[in-house]
Amino acid sequence: MSLPPRAVIVHRATELTELIGRHGTRQQAGFFLAGRGRDLAELDARHQAQQDALATVSAAIPLDWRRTVAERNDLDRFVFGPEDVVIAVGQDGLVANVAKYLDGQPVIGINPEPARNPGVLVPHEPAAFTGLLTARTITERTxxxxxxxxxxxxxxxxxxxxxxxxxxxxxxxxxxxxxxxxxxxxxxxxxxxxxxxxxxxxxxxxxxxxxxxxxxxxxxxxxxxxxxxxxxxxxxxxxxxxxxxxxxxxxxxxxxxxxxxxxxxxxxxxxxxxxxxxxxxxxxxxxxxxx
Known part of the structure; x- marks a missing residue:
């Protein structure tokens, strides 16, 4: 009996997450940015856009599929299977980061910030994800x-x-x-x-x-x-x-x-x-x- 497909959602930590991790608290991160003429509002908006995209993708994965999440920094230790469908949620570079670890598995690129990211390798908005699971057209890149x-x-x-x-x-x-x-x-x-x-x-x-x-x-x-x-x-x-x-x-x-x-x-x-x-x-x- 063959295994059901596994959806592997790949993403990277947002700037907000990394900044809070570096400075310990949200308040300290805000203080750091304020000293450089910036505030958390921009990073909050970008963080929320990615979280919304991840939630949309996760909700659209069929219930009978297996699923897991991989962060970009863990890719060199992650084991991909032949039945995986990889969903890269983030910037174009995220697809390049994950591609080197694959062997023919399809990659769906989801762009959480179409107004900011060119979308060459992540051409799809989160709302389009459901249709891509049922009607996939593959292009091969060298x-x-x-x-x-x-x-x-x-x-x-x-x-x-x-x-x-x-x-x-x-x-x-x-x-x-x-x-x-x-x-x-x-x-x-x-x-x-x-x-x-x-x-x-x-x-x-x-x-x-x-x-x-x-x-x-x-x-x-x-x-x-x-x-x-x-x-x-x-x-x-x-x-x-x-x-x-x-x-x-x-x-x-x-x-x-x-x-x-x-x-x-x-x-x-x-x-x-x-x-x-x-x-x-x-x-x-x-x-x-x-x-």
Missing amino acids: MVAATTDDGQQLVALNEVYVGHQTHQSARYRLATPDADAERQSSSGILVGTGTGATGWCRSAWQERRSPLALPTPSDPILCWFVREAWPSPATGTTSTEGLLKAPDTLTVTAESDLVVFGDGMESDTLTVTWGQRLEVGVAPVKLHLVV
Whole structure:
């Protein structure tokens, strides 16, 4: 007998919750904000909007479904099941935070503040949630995977960063599908998807006025950029940007200790030590986003 679906409601602590947690009491949090020319009214309104959205979603989950709640900071310890339906209630970045831990489970993005959040990955208002459970249309978004030579893997929806832990100069040898390996010293490497091409990768692309045609979210193509490559007698700057089509990969051989993290989650990283090899390419899994 198969298990009924499980609704996994994913959210993050609101600014109000975090502020009270940091200062101990609501009164102290208000005093802290007042000293900076702000008050609690704005944070109260945003907190209430999220609480209302969570209540609306929870009330609409069928009674015969199982259900649970996961906070963003607990995602790296949460175990998702194949029958889960993931409901991300919050900002667009919350979908990126949860996507790396999934393997094909559908994700419904609920936007509690449509006037504030763009809603690219959380396009639905809370009132629309009931209809999405019965008539789901899925769009697949490409993801990026970084795999070490000892079998560790990290998957991301937007981009992975490879570089020094403190963003100082990282030293490595970079091999691309189109060129010989080049020893480099840089501020790190960004490898992003079409979804990430609207964020950090787009910033790098725009700053250097790159002629690359950035991929769309569904394209099985990645864009990559080397940040601030330094020319010297021992390091080059020939290979600093490009596109990767599956199954091609970038190969990074560490010549200093490096870290790899995805979608800005520096608390969840891979460590690549001197001489170790890292392959970065299109991930075998995709985000299944309900539209």
